[in-house]
Amino acid sequence: MTRTVSRNSTTQRDVTRIAAVHATDSACGAPRITAELNDGAGEQERVNHKRVARVMRAHHIAGIRLRRRVRTTVPDPDGQLVPDLLERDFTAHAPNTKYVGDITYLPCGAGQFLYLATVIDCYSRRLVGWSIADHMRTDLVADALRAAARERGSLAGAIFHSDHGGQYVAKDYTALCERLGVTRSMGAVGTSADNAMAESFNASLKRETLAGSHGWPDATTARRVVFAWITRYNTRRRHSYCDYLSPITYENTHYAATLATAA
Template identity: 35%
Template sequence: MQFLHETYNYSINGLCNVFEVARSSFYEYQNRKPSSRDLENDNLKEVIMASYLESDKRYGAPKIHKDLQAQGYSVSEKRVQKLMRELGIQSIIRKKYRPTSSTKSVTQERPNLLKRDFTAKKLNQKWVTDITYIYTLSDSWCYLSSILDLKSRKIISWKLSRNMDTQLVLDTLEGALSTRTISDNLILHSDQGSQYTSNAYNKYLEEHQITHSYSEKGCPYDNSCIESFHATLKKECIYAENSMGYKDFDSCYQSLFQYIEGFYNSRRRHSSLNYLSPNEYEKLEA
């Protein structure tokens, strides 16, 4: 009514009659001071928005709730959800992989040692690896090879290349071995792509006493953790920033570096790690 009064010069008395509101109630509402709860919500909204923007709009209520708790705020997750709705913000949503039993009869050509057990008792006990495609306008398709530690969910090595060949996966493995002290009986799990079944790759694994495990052919659920990471990366980084594709190889590399090293490993909270980032989790395990 205040808007109608100020904009169209309608009388307060006439507007109260039209909307069947007592004049005393209108003036009481107009003059009321915000409650302590209202003031607290306004403050929380600022902190929630800061956490949301700091995550590049990737965080939903559970992770923002953990952020607030880490900053000393005592607030429920439901309240965070409510305030996010009032702010009109939500996380970037992606469809998660949900393992299902295969209906096809697939011949087991190579051993699947993980058998969809994606847990690990210690670091450097189980690694998973895969390659994904990324399009660039100037350089066409580029290929990202990644290795993830199943204990910490950290991307311990990644390489971007213009060629999807055995050298790409060898370089990725060399990168992992250059920064990690591997344990006995380390298992590396991959699909049965030609890069991973090549003699050069398996010879390199044998030289470093790493046991190779394989997904069944045509069954991405056997390697769902690394598949899930690549899906998350595309949703939160690649598609969110470049709906038409990256300009070139270099701009793609810079974007992936900022996401993987600057956010995913160092700051992205994982529910499976009690909402710690992979780097934070590994510090506790050290």
């Protein structure tokens, strides 16, 4: 009897904790809820993702997903072959040496979409350059790279990794990379894991801004919300990869340590 009461008590405690995480972010499924519950938890409080999934099913707690997936990667069969220089190594020894980028869609009601192109630093996970437009032409990714170059002052010597989307193999984009001194890198066609870091950024942005809804009411709202989130992401949002510092704080820590070593 005591064992049954204890088991029921543990289950109810898990239900309460899982429901609390789900209430703050209804897009979360079992893996992300498990990670949240185990973050900073003691040995006796840690839970297995299979148990979380069972509890969620039993109590009808489900993560919300966007219903429609929009294809943003359209390979160009005539595009130049570019080697994969990262080989899924999304680390860097210093800022402004390795970047990843991608295009993701932003649903804006009535079946309309905006598109966000990103340039993300592998060292700090900082979004250094980005561009939003109502099209996926080459200008979209070129504007994001130019924004990164303005922010850094120079991208000379840096690697930029992307998928094989037609925008990234276009002649104009290739020429821009050459002018900026950027070396291109690309993963295999149709293999999202080769650009997992950029994909993860996209997922975080949508999960935290859409909060379970299927889109913003209009393009103006989408731009405003995404801009606010990006500002918070770079300056205040704690990132697990950055020892739970914000990306910009993490970079500043690197620069401070470098100066101290040189002094």
